[in-house]
Amino acid sequence: MISLSDIPARPSAWITPPIIVLALLLLAAPNLLPAIGLYQYLGIEIAIWIIFALGFNLLFGYAGLHSFGHGAYLGIGAYAFGLFQHHVAVSLWGGLLAAVLAAGVAGALVGAFLSHRRGIYYALLTIGFGQIFWFLAMKLHSVTGGEDGLLGIPRPPLTLGPWQVALTGNPALFYFAAVLLMIVVVLCWRLANSPFGRVLQAIRQNETRARFVGYDVWRFKWAVFTLSAMIAGLAGSLLAMAQQSAYPDVMSLHQSGLIVMMVLVGGGLVSFWGPVLGVIFYFVARDVLGGLTETWLLWYGLIFMAMVMLRPEGLAGMLHGLLRRSPPRQPGAVAVPATEAA
Amino acid sequence: MIDLLPHLINGLTLGLLFALIALGFTLIVGVMEVINLAHGSLFALGAYFALTVIAGSWFSSTPFGAWWLSLPLGLRYVLALAIGPALAGLAGMLLELCLRPTYGKPPLYGLLLTFGAALVVEELIRLVWGTGEQNLALPQAINGAFLLNGMIFSTYRFFASGFSIVAIAAVWLFLERTSAGAVIKAGAHDSEMVRALGYDLARLRLLVFGFGAALAGLAGVVMVPIWGLRPHVGVDIVIPAFLIIVIGGVGSFWGAVIAALLVGLAIGITGAYAAAWSTMSMYLLLIAILGFRSRGLLGRKSALEN
Numbered sequence: 156m157i158s159l160s161d162i163p164a165r166p167s168a169w170i171t172p173p174i175i176v177l178a179l180l181l182l183a184a185p186n187l188l189p190a191i192g193l194y195q196y197l198g199i200e201i202a203i204w205i206i207f208a209l210g211f212n213l214l215f216g217y218a219g220l221h222s223f224g225h226g227a228y229l230g231i232g233a234y235a236f237g238l239f240q241h242h243v244a245v246s247l248w249g250g251l252l253a254a255v256l257a258a259g260v261a262g263a264l265v266g267a268f269l270s271h272r273r274g275i276y277y278a279l280l281t282i283g284f285g286q287i288f289w290f291l292a293m294k295l296h297s298v299t300g301g302e303d304g305l306l307g308i309p310r311p312p313l314t315l316g317p318w319q320v321a322l323t324g325n326p327a328l329f330y331f332a333a334v335l336l337m338i339v340v341v342l343c344w345r346l347a348n349s350p351f352g353r354v355l356q357a358i359r360q361n362e363t364r365a366r367f368v369g370y371d372v373w374r375f376k377w378a379v380f381t382l383s384a385m386i387a388g389l390a391g392s393l394l395a396m397a398q399q400s401a402y403p404d405v406m407s408l409h410q411s412g413l414i415v416m417m418v419l420v421g422g423g424l425v426s427f428w429g430p431v432l433g434v435i436f437y438f439v440a441r442d443v444l445g446g447l448t449e450t451w452l453l454w455y456g457l458i459f460m461a462m463v464m465l466r467p468e469g470l471a472g473m474l475h476g477l478l479r480r481s482p483p484r485q486p487g488a489v490a491v492p493a494t495e496a497a
Numbered sequence: 498m499i500d501l502l503p504h505l506i507n508g509l510t511l512g513l514l515f516a517l518i519a520l521g522f523t524l525i526v527g528v529m530e531v532i533n534l535a536h537g538s539l540f541a542l543g544a545y546f547a548l549t550v551i552a553g554s555w556f557s558s559t560p561f562g563a564w565w566l567s568l569p570l571g572l573r574y575v576l577a578l579a580i581g582p583a584l585a586g587l588a589g590m591l592l593e594l595c596l597r598p599t600y601g602k603p604p605l606y607g608l609l610l611t612f613g614a615a616l617v618v619e620e621l622i623r624l625v626w627g628t629g630e631q632n633l634a635l636p637q638a639i640n641g642a643f644l645l646n647g648m649i650f651s652t653y654r655f656f657a658s659g660f661s662i663v664a665i666a667a668v669w670l671f672l673e674r675t676s677a678g679a680v681i682k683a684g685a686h687d688s689e690m691v692r693a694l695g696y697d698l699a700r701l702r703l704l705v706f707g708f709g710a711a712l713a714g715l716a717g718v719v720m721v722p723i724w725g726l727r728p729h730v731g732v733d734i735v736i737p738a739f740l741i742i743v744i745g746g747v748g749s750f751w752g753a754v755i756a757a758l759l760v761g762l763a764i765g766i767t768g769a770y771a772a773a774w775s776t777m778s779m780y781l782l783l784i785a786i787l788g789f790r791s792r793g794l795l796g797r798k799s800a801l802e803n
Contacts (some may be wrong), residue, residue, distance in 0.1 A: 221605055229720060243552045267782070272791065275604050276533060279743045280787065287780045294773055408732065412612050419609060453620035460613040463606055 168348075173428055174340055181333040183327050195325040196397070201438050202332040203393045208418050208430035209343045210386025214416070216423040216430075217347055218379045219359030221278040223411055228258040228384040230292060230406035232391020234299055237308040237401045243406015247311040247322070254392030255385050261288070262384020263377070270376040273362060279313060285411050297357035304402035308395050322396065332393050339386060346382075347427055355379055361478035413437070416459050422471025436470060503648060503770055508765015509758065510654045511620070514660035514720045516757035519733060520668050521712030521742040527748035528705045531599075531607035535592060536713050537735025538618035539585045543714020544633070544721040545626050547581035551634050552627070566624045571636040582714035587744035588618075589710020593703050615731060621727045633718070656787050657719050664715065665754065672750065681705055685748060686790070746796025755794060 180187070184198045207229055214220050235257035243249060265284045272280055277339045292299045300303055309477040313331060315322045322328045346352055354375050357365040395401045404410065418424075421433020437455070444451035466473055522536045549555055551573045556562040565573075592614055599606040637659050639656040642649050642774035687694045692698045716732075724730065741760055745752030760779045767778040786794065 221608075268788075274606075275747070276743070276791065277785075278532075278605075278608065279739070280784075282736075283740065283743075283780050283783045285778070287784075290777050290780070294777070297748060408736065412616075415609065416613070450620050450624050453617055453624070454618060456613050456616035460595060460617065462609055463610045463613060467602070467606060 167198075167301065169229070169341060169345060169422075171344070174344065174445045176442075177431070178337055178338060181336065185329060195329065197396045197438060197442065198326060199393070200334055201434055202329065202336045203390050203397060204383065204414075204417070204434045204438070205431050206336050206339050207390035208330075208388050208414060208421075208423070208434050209338045209339055210390070211414055212382040212418050212423040212427075212430045213343060213347065213352075213355070213386075214379050214383040215418055216425075216494070217352060218355040218376065220376060221415075222281040222380070222381065223278055223408070223415060224281040224283070224288070224409035225383070225387060225414055226406045226408075227285040227288035228262055228387035229391040229394065229410075230401065230403065231261050231288065231384075232258045232388030233395040233398075233401035234305060234391075235388065236392035236395040237305040238298070239347050240309055240311065241305075241307075244316055245311050247313055251389065254384065254388045254395075256388075258388020258391065259381055259385040261337070262381040262387075266377040266380035266384070267401075269380060270373045274492065282408065282411075285406065286408065289403055289408070291408035292406050299401075299403065303402065304400050304404075306400045307393075308399050308401065310396045310399065328393075328396060332397075335389065335393065339389070343386075344427060351378075417457075419467070420459055420462050420469055422469025422473070423474075424472075426471035429469055431447065432470045432474075498601065500648075502762075503650075504765045504769040506650070506765075507654070507768065508762040510723075510761070511656045511764055512761020513658045513665070514716060514723070515737055515741055515761055516754045517661045517664055517719065518713060518716040518738045519745070519753040520665065521709035521716070521759070522738050523742055523745070523748055523750065523753040524712070525706060525709040526683070526742060528681060529593075529596070529607075529702055530604060531596060532604065532739075533592075533607060533611045533709070534735060534739075535614040535618060535731075536709075536738060537731035537733070538615045538622075539589055539592075539713040539731075540717035540720075540734050541622060541726075541731035542588050542618060542726070543581040543585035543711075543717035544586045544713060544726050545622055546575035546714070547629060547718040547721075548626070548633055548726065549761030550577040550580050550631050553767040569636075570634060571638065574634075574636050577633075578715070578718055580717040582711040585714025585717065586707040586711030590703055590707040592710070593706035596706075597699075607719065615735070619677045619728055619731055622731075626728070628728055630689070630725060632726065634721050635722055653722055657723065660719055661716075664712075668712070669750065717769035737779060740779050742793075742794050743785050744783055746790075749793070749795040752795030 170375065181202070185195060185296030188195060188198050207225075211222070211225050214222055214225075215325075222466070230251055233256035239250045239253040243253070265281075268284070269277060269280050282355070293301060294302075310322045310328060313322055320327060320331075322331055347355075354370050357368070358375060362372055391405075393407065417433040417437045419429045419433070420436060421431065423433060431483040440455055440458070441451060444454050448454065462469065468475070518536070521539075522533060525531055525533050525536070551570070554563045555563045557566060592611070594777055595612055595614065599610055610728070635653060639653050641653075642651050646690075668684060672682055680696055680701065681692065684696075684698070684705070688698060691701065720734075721730065724734065737760060741753055741756045744759065745756030760782060763778040763782050764775045767775040790796075
């Protein structure tokens with residue numbers, strides 16, 4: 156099976172052809188979506204989840220740290236955004252900042268607790284913490300509105316100096332989300348291909364070895380967890396704007412599992428672009444299968460199971476295989492590194 | 498001062514039932530090194546099959562259904578107690594066959610596959626049995642309540658606790674006193690050695706998974722009259738089961754039993770003082786215990802940490 160490490164780093168590139176393609180696709184999306192029979196709001200949803208998935212994959216695909224409670228940080232971002240609008244001021248930048256900071260603080264605290272853990276214990280604890288946040292959102296009725304959610308969250312206008320744009324319409328919000336998405340894409344791409352990203356991959360391949368080489372593994376694991384929580388918080392604030400409300404539902408184990416499924420089906424384990432494919436595949440599958448049958452999740456679940464069994468490298472891995480029928484072997488490289496087979 | 502005794506008894510009952518669920522779970526983790534997130538779904542399947550057996554919900558309008566419903570409820574209940582777990586066990590074996598491609602890969606893949614399976618089973622249950630909440634009809638003998646020292650106790654909770662104790666003891670005897678149990682325990686310790694000694698590892702895994710799944714199904718039939726039966730009951734139950742495994746130490750029999758009782762008591766006692774927060778107590782217990790013992794109460798080093 157190929158892995159992220161088989162894809163060569165391009166340390167100097169801020170912008171690559173796939174980034175330009177994504178930007179063009181986003182630019183055309185409001186015209187493209189209705190043309191293929193879909194609707195505007197779907198574009199916002201996809202953009203939000205791609206942001207979430209890209210941040211998540213730094214942790215999941217690059218560092219190999221399996222978080223099953225990541226919906227919590229998406230939810231924290233959404234609640235922080237809403238609470239800021241309700242209790243502090245109706246401000247876009249203030250809300251975004253509050254969401255990123257709140258999710259970042261929560262992520263930093265949990266990350267500090269988690270970063271000494273490895274393997275399945277890491278995954279188990281992320282579930283535990285995710286459930287705690289979900290439970291708090293359900294029970295702190297006076298703050299979060301409990302099961303009913305936090306309602307009536309406004310979409311504050313975008314203000315840049317004297318320039319002001321209302322984000323009340325879906326196309327306007329979509330373009331705003333798309334701009335944020337492109338910023339996240341470029342930042343994540345740079346980060347993944349920086350020395351930081353290389354150390355994360357070293358931790359994934361062999362944590363003990365990375366520690367013996369001299370890296371402060373604890374600090375890297377903590378930093379990537381916090382960072383991915385902050386990106387999730389950003390996605391959460393957009394979600395709060397899109398839905399004009401925040402619900403505990405996004406923090407449930409079910410939703411946290413969905414992001415793992417999206418990233419894996421897309422091929423986040425083998426490619427930077429895997430999460431993007433996975434999110435698009437999920438939402439298109441939801442709308443196409445959902446139009447055909449009530450029980451579309453059953454079929455998506457079966458597709459996912461088949462994927463784990465037969466093609467764990469996901470859509471991106473399959474594309475990779477199609478593009479290069481016979482992958483050129485590097486001299487001296489054995490078919491599968493020992494750590495991947497373990 | 499709140500009278501704690503009923504809450505302690507409720508907690509203990511819950512703990513014993515949790516132990517029953519966790520045993521199958523820990524057996525599968527121990528032997529297969531698979532965190533089976535679909536364990537709760539097998540629990541739900543056992544209960545739903547029992548529902549079909551007791552209420553005849555698929556065939557009640559047929560002549561066979563009329564004859565079936567004329568049988569005494571007690572007999573149908575006993576049959577449900579056998580058929581529900583057996584069918585859950587078969588479903589577990591099917592899941593094990595799906596899991597085969599993931600052996601030898603990081604434990605993540607097994608976990609993901611069983612997560613997908615949990616989703617699929619939940620959707621199937623919605624499709625077959627509907628989305629509403631349902632109830633198992635209980636025979637008169639174990640239904641109702643009795644009065645003791647001026648307090649009302651539910652007869653069924655006592656029956657369920659007693660049943661769990663017997664079942665846990667039976668599993669322990671099976672693992673400790675039979676040669677099949679010895680092979681299973683050896684498989685948990687060193688599966689390569691078991692294979693080298695000539696045992697069919699593939700069959701062992703299939704049987705262990707089936708057995709663990711049947712235990713989950715059994716727990717389902719016994720527990721749902723207390724816990725409630727709805728399509729997502731599997732997810733509701735897999736989380737406590739899962740926390741119990743971690744608190745007790747992955748793969749440890751007594752660790753699971755002790756942790757289950759602790760979690761049950763924690764829920765019972767919190768229930769006395771702050772009912773709305775009782776579920777939270779198990780997460781706090783998890784974090785408190787893992788803060789001090791990173792492998793849980795009785796856990797040993799295992800391949801799952803890689």
